[in-house]
Amino acid sequence: MNCSSFGKCGSCVLWQVPYEEQLKMKKDKLKEMFSKFEIPEIEVIYDKDEHFRARAEFRVWHEGDKTYYAMRKRKEEGRGVIPIEECKIVDKAIYELMPKLMSEIEKNQNLRLKLYEVHFLSNSKGEIIVTLIYHRKVDESIAEDIKRLKDKFKNVDFIVRKKGRKYIFDKNYLIEELEIKGKTYKYKIIENTFTQPNREINKKMISWVLDNTSNLKGDLVELYCGNGNFTIPLSENFKKVVATEINPESIEAATYNAEINNRKNISFLAMSAAEFSELKKTGFFNSYDLKNVLIDPPRAGLDEKSRKFVNEFDNIIYISCNPETLKRDLETLSKNRKIKAFAFFDQFPYTNHMECGVVLERV
CATH class of the missing domain: 3.40.50.150 (Vaccinia Virus protein VP39)
Incomplete structure (x- = not known):
C-alpha cells in the first residue's frame, strides 16, 4: 500500500x-x-x-475557508492532529465518499461550523452510516441540510451528535452479510457499538x-x-x-x-x-x-x-x-x-x- x-x-x-x-x-x-x-x-x-477498515473516525481540521479530515500526529512530532489528504486503510466505499462528503460540508456553513469529528461505518454492500459530531448547539435547520446530503448520497444514512444528544436521520444501523464456509450470515450492526473493524x-x-x-x-x-x-x-x-x-x-x-x-x-x-x-x-x-x-x-x-x-x-x-x-x-x-x-x-x-x-x- x-x-x-x-x-x-x-x-x-x-x-x-x-x-x-x-x-x-x-x-x-x-x-x-x-x-x-x-x-x-x-x-x-x-x-x-489496504481498504480494510469498515469503521473509521476522523477529527476535523478547519483552516480559513477549507476543512480537512485530520488524524493525530506521529509521536515524534508531539501531541495534536494534522490534516490528511487521504486514508488508504478505510473501506473502499468510505474512501470514495470521504472527499465528496467534505466538499459538500465545506459549501455549507451550517454543516461546517464547529464540526469536530466525522465517523464512518460501512457494510459489504457499500452502505454507510456517517456520524457528524459538533461542539456547538445544533438547531432544527440542520435537518434540511442533512436531507440535502441524503438526497445526494443515496447509500448513506446520517447521524448528528452534540453534547449529550443524538439525532438519527433514517436509521442507526446497517445489515452486514458475511459469507463463511459457503454460508451467508446476516448481522445488524449498530452505530457506536462494537463491531469487528x-x-x-x-x-x-x-x-x-x-x-x-x-x-x-x-x-x-x-x-x-x-x-x-x-x-x-x-x-x-x-x-x-x-x-x-x-x-x-x-x-x-x-x-x-x-x-x-x-x-x-x-x-x-x-x-x-x-x-x-x-x-x-x-x-x-x-x-x-x-x-x-x-x-x-x-x-x-x-x-x-x-x-x-x-x-x-x-x-x-x-x-x-x-x-x-x-x-x-x-x-x-x-x-x-x-x-x-x-x-x-x-x-x-x-x-x-x-x-x-x-x-x-x-x-
Missing part, C-alpha cells in the same frame, strides 16, 4: 516496513512473548493491506474458531458476545449456546441476529462476565452440559473473578486484542491444559496491534 498520509499521521506507525516483513516481525514478537508456554506453530492469518479478517477469525470447535462435545458459553459475531455461526457446532454481553444495544442486535439467521438454540443474557459467573451457583445452567467457553474480552483481559470462572471449563477459546493481558491470563488458564492452537490475526496492518486466538484443552 502507498498512501499520501504515510509519515504524516500517527496511525500507520509501520509505514516504512513492507507488509510481508510486518507479518514476520509480529509473529516473531509473539513467539518471544509466549516462549515460556508450550505453543504450537503460530498461524499467521492476514488479508489485504476488519471485515475480511473477521470472516477468517470466525472460520478459524469454527474449525477449532467442530469436534467439541457439550454446550458452549460465550462471554463478551457483542452482537453475536461469533455466536451465530458457532451455534451450528453446539446443541445449546448461552451468551452474555453487558451492552444492552449489542444484546438487542445479537437477539435480532439470531432471529434473522434462524438460530433457535442460543440464549442471550444482558449482564457482565462477573455477574454471569455468579449465576452458575443458582442452578440456572442445570439443563446445560457446559464444557466449553469462548471469550473475546476488551484490552484489559479477564478480571480475577472471570478468570476463575473461565478456568472451570474443559475447553477454552480465547480471542484477544491485547497479547500482554492474554499472556497474564494464560498463566492461570494454561495450567493442566494443552494449547492446541495459536493464531495471529492481522486486523490492523501498518500498526503494532496483534490480535490472537488461542485454543486450550484440559489434559
Whole structure:
C-alpha cells in the first residue's frame, strides 16, 4: 500500500516496513512473548493491506475557508492532529465518499461550523452510516441540510451528535452479510457499538474458531458476545449456546441476529462476565452440559473473578486484542491444559496491534 498520509499521521506507525516483513516481525514478537508456554506453530492469518477498515473516525481540521479530515500526529512530532489528504486503510466505499462528503460540508456553513469529528461505518454492500459530531448547539435547520446530503448520497444514512444528544436521520444501523464456509450470515450492526473493524479478517477469525470447535462435545458459553459475531455461526457446532454481553444495544442486535439467521438454540443474557459467573451457583445452567467457553474480552483481559470462572471449563477459546493481558491470563488458564492452537490475526496492518486466538484443552 502507498498512501499520501504515510509519515504524516500517527496511525500507520509501520509505514516504512513492507507488509510481508510486518507479518514476520509480529509473529516473531509473539513467539518471544509466549516462549515460556508450550505453543504450537503460530498461524499467521492476514488479508489485504489496504481498504480494510469498515469503521473509521476522523477529527476535523478547519483552516480559513477549507476543512480537512485530520488524524493525530506521529509521536515524534508531539501531541495534536494534522490534516490528511487521504486514508488508504478505510473501506473502499468510505474512501470514495470521504472527499465528496467534505466538499459538500465545506459549501455549507451550517454543516461546517464547529464540526469536530466525522465517523464512518460501512457494510459489504457499500452502505454507510456517517456520524457528524459538533461542539456547538445544533438547531432544527440542520435537518434540511442533512436531507440535502441524503438526497445526494443515496447509500448513506446520517447521524448528528452534540453534547449529550443524538439525532438519527433514517436509521442507526446497517445489515452486514458475511459469507463463511459457503454460508451467508446476516448481522445488524449498530452505530457506536462494537463491531469487528476488519471485515475480511473477521470472516477468517470466525472460520478459524469454527474449525477449532467442530469436534467439541457439550454446550458452549460465550462471554463478551457483542452482537453475536461469533455466536451465530458457532451455534451450528453446539446443541445449546448461552451468551452474555453487558451492552444492552449489542444484546438487542445479537437477539435480532439470531432471529434473522434462524438460530433457535442460543440464549442471550444482558449482564457482565462477573455477574454471569455468579449465576452458575443458582442452578440456572442445570439443563446445560457446559464444557466449553469462548471469550473475546476488551484490552484489559479477564478480571480475577472471570478468570476463575473461565478456568472451570474443559475447553477454552480465547480471542484477544491485547497479547500482554492474554499472556497474564494464560498463566492461570494454561495450567493442566494443552494449547492446541495459536493464531495471529492481522486486523490492523501498518500498526503494532496483534490480535490472537488461542485454543486450550484440559489434559
